[in-house]
Amino acid sequence: MTNKFHTIRPVPNALLPQLYIETYGCQMNVNDSEVVVSVMQDAGYSLCQEMDKADVILVNTCSIRDNAEQRILGRLDLFRLQKKKKPALKVGVLGCMAGRLEKELLNHVAVDLVVGTDAYRQLPKLLEAVSQGNKQIETRFNPQENYADISPVRMDTNGVSAFVSITRGCNNACAYCVVPFVRGQERSRDPQSIEREVIELVANGYKEVCLLGQNVDSYLWADSHDPTKYLNFAQLLELVALIDPKLRVRFLTSHPKDMSSGVLYTMAMYPNICNHIHLPVQSGSNQILKKMNRKYTREEYLERIKTIREILPDCAVSGDFIAGFCDETPQDHANTLSLMNQVKFDQAFMFQYSERPGTKAAKMYQDNVPEEVKTQRLNEIIALQNQISLESNRRDIGKTFEVLIEGPSKRSPLEYFGRSPQNKVCVFPKENSKVGDYVQVTIHNCSSATLIGAITEDLPAAGLGSRIRSHISKLAHPIQP
Ligand code: SAH
Ligand code: SF4
Ligand code: F3S
Secondary structure, X not given: OOOEOOOOOXXXXXXXXXXXXXXXXXXXXXXXXXXXXXXXXXXXXXXXOOHHHOOEEEEEEOOOOHHHHHHHHXXXXXXXXXXXXXXXOEEEEEEHHHHHHHHHHHOOOOOOEEEOOOOHHHHHHHHHHHHOOOOEEEOXXXXXXXXXXXXXXXXXXXXXXXXXXXXXXXXOOOOOOOHHHHHOOOEEOOHHHHHHHHHHHHHOOOOEEEEEOOOHHHOEEEOOOOOOXXXXXXXXXXXXXOOOOOOEEEEEOOOOOOOOHHHHHHHHHOOOEOOEEEOOOEOOOHHHHHHHOOOOOHHHHHHHHHHHHHHOOOOEEEEEEEEOOOOOOHHHHHHHHHHHHHHOOOEEEEEEOOOOOOOHHHHHOOOOOOHHHHHHHHHHHHHHHHHHHHHHHHHOOOOXXXXXXXXXXXXXXXXXXXXXXXXXXXXXXXXXXXXXXXXEEEEEEEOOOEEEEEEEEEOOOOOOOOOOOXXXXXXXXXXXX
């Protein structure tokens, strides 16, 4: 493998063939598109922002819910019209839908190329074959592939915050979920390449990294030559936190069954690891959790939350919810609402159950909650969460947070937005600050989605934050070096 950590931003060149890329789905796909642009740039393509200029259109797709797929299929119709205007245009479908729909996509009139999540290195070669007049498809999984040696080209970057993938695929089998089918088995990326990528980001002025995996807690790398040398997620987190104390470190997504107290102690030890955990619960009912194959109970989940709050008293917790899973009764739904009231999530992502072909739920259970009931339950979950988020934000009024400035606010050109360590969006007047600065912001108002405040003080020794952790010194750090 070559180590080619070089260009971190796109290098536009109007003389080269033009690539236009659209990305749907989660952060993992955003990061994959950055890998794709790196591969394509190396092969002599230049990234363009307008579809009309493109010689090649790539669409990186998501299969998580039916409406995600429908939206992308709608885009393919638009690309078909684009091809009428420019017959030499090539259109490729990448990502999770490629793995799920394969031939069905290839048969679409707009599509020349279908490439699964493990085959992006082959894109230039496959496009070459398309130029000879043959449609191409490559959707096989490659359990060794993690693109460790490819430096992602950061496209829509604010120059402040970047995603770094640490695992690919998923070895869990949540009954509703298509991800294991479209992204293959889980594999952990070697820590040296993660460290190198983060060092490169720091050298390029980045102030925050978010380590990505479907289940970051199951990160486990072992040296193939010496199995006694291994690294778990808590240790990786420590390694990344030590790279630069001014670099903020975040991570996504934690799984309640795997999240270790070691991770929590590591967070407590390093002030630059942000105090936020995304810990999807999906349901508050034991019957439904069992059916979903989540492998934890409501009680175990609540116990995890208790431990988080003991070790990290000012840590924010966010969650995901699915409304209307198979056989969900009014009582199961009521249990979800009561769990929300107990945990008081700071933020949540809430979805209506969408049956995905091929999953355990599609094969074994009936999608028997009527759509209008799903919608009604989802609306109740959303209304309750809005209220809880508003209460959580109101509790922050009068407090001061260290905020990393990410860009201009949507509200006013005179204001910036950034996030607190707890991942809450803060909006405040710019004053003399600039994007990428750490500032202390005191909150004086809020909505359910945003904290509104003003800079109280610049923080020259940026990134070290104001978290007081004297109690932590009393706790033994359980991770062996
Ligand atoms: N790996 C992560 C999340 C993956 S998908 C985890 O385990 O939490 C992100 C979210 O989409 C999930 O947490 C779940 O809430 C939602 N989701 C996944 N499959 C879904 C489906 N079939 N219908 C509705 N929501 C779904
Ligand atoms: Fe899907 Fe479960 Fe894996 Fe998350 S942990 S990606 S929900 S199978
Ligand atoms: Fe992500 Fe959607 Fe694939 S949520 S992993 S892009 S199915």
